Amino acid sequence: MLMPASHPQPAGLPRAMLGMPSRQLFASRDLQETCSQISRVMKRHALQVVGPRQRLDARMHHLTFGDVSLSRLSHGAEVRIEPGELSDFFLVMMPLHGHAQVRCGNEAVDSTPDVASVISAHLGTTMHWSADCDQLMVRISRPFLERMLTAQLGREPDAPLQFALGFRWRDHAAWHCLVRYLVDWADQSVQPTDHKIIVGQLEQLVASSLLCSQPHNFSAAPAARRSVVLPRHVKRVQEYLQAHAHESIRAETLADVAGVSLRSLYAGFQDFCGVSPMQYLRNIRLERVRAELLAGTVTGGVASVALRWGFSHLGRFSAEYKAHFGESPSQTLRRT
Known part of the structure; x- marks a missing residue:
């Protein structure tokens, strides 16, 4: 059985959104309702509570920035999650408490507050969250991230984009600061839809920061040959x-x-x-x-x-x- 682990909350990341009713997507003790509500903003998946004495006490907070979204999710019980292939989005999961065993394709990682997991869209995925697991999650649209990759390469990629699974996200200042900024947004009463210019910039920042911070199968790809621009x-x-x-x-x-x-x-x-x-x-x-x-x-x-x-x-x-x-x-x- 996966045993709960106690970890301090990462420095510089306040307990945002939990006290923000306007950002709360749901709170539930019902397994079917929890699965259905999470599926609204992620995808359909199988959710199983592990252990006869475990009782679900799930809550999720969520905010969308165009092709990027920020969520905070806890189940309040030890759970197994089987989403399969995410298909149309990539997902960065950063535990604030607890830990999760994550398998994506042929890789596996024990994700903790120091080590996030980066789920590649085309790979089958299974997860096992400890009862105290509480995660921040950044969801990025697959078409958008792939367009950003194409722009960086100067050509169409010849294979699906695949990130390394384990991500020591707190060691990368650009990503860490960006996540803090997104959390600050979620902690305010402003609506991203009222600031389309800023949201457009945030989308690009999130995508480019992930591509630069986390190794992937195009990290070492040579730049396209420069052409003359009239x-x-x-x-x-x-x-x-x-x-x-x-x-x-x-x-x-x-x-x-x-x-x-x-x-x-x-x-x-x-x-x-x-x-x-x-x-x-x-x-x-x-x-x-x-x-x-x-x-x-x-x-x-x-x-x-x-x-x-x-x-x-x-x-x-x-x-x-x-x-x-x-x-x-x-x-x-x-x-x-």
């Missing part, structure tokens, strides 16, 4: 960014607009503009923020304008704004 392709994207700066824009969309690979587009922007396409977009948004501040019609202060244009971290925004314009946003506002 100035008209760059100009086409420049015009698109000017017209759609108020929208959520994904990097692969820009490659479609340009008619070239994302790697080639980035090379073209570096050659002709000296910055990446996404930095070019940030510069446009900085200009739009400045224009609003100078117009003298701002209500809600600098923060409301910055958030509307996709700048969610006010400290970084202020520093970037000052570096770009030589004065702080508040100094610009005072000039009106």
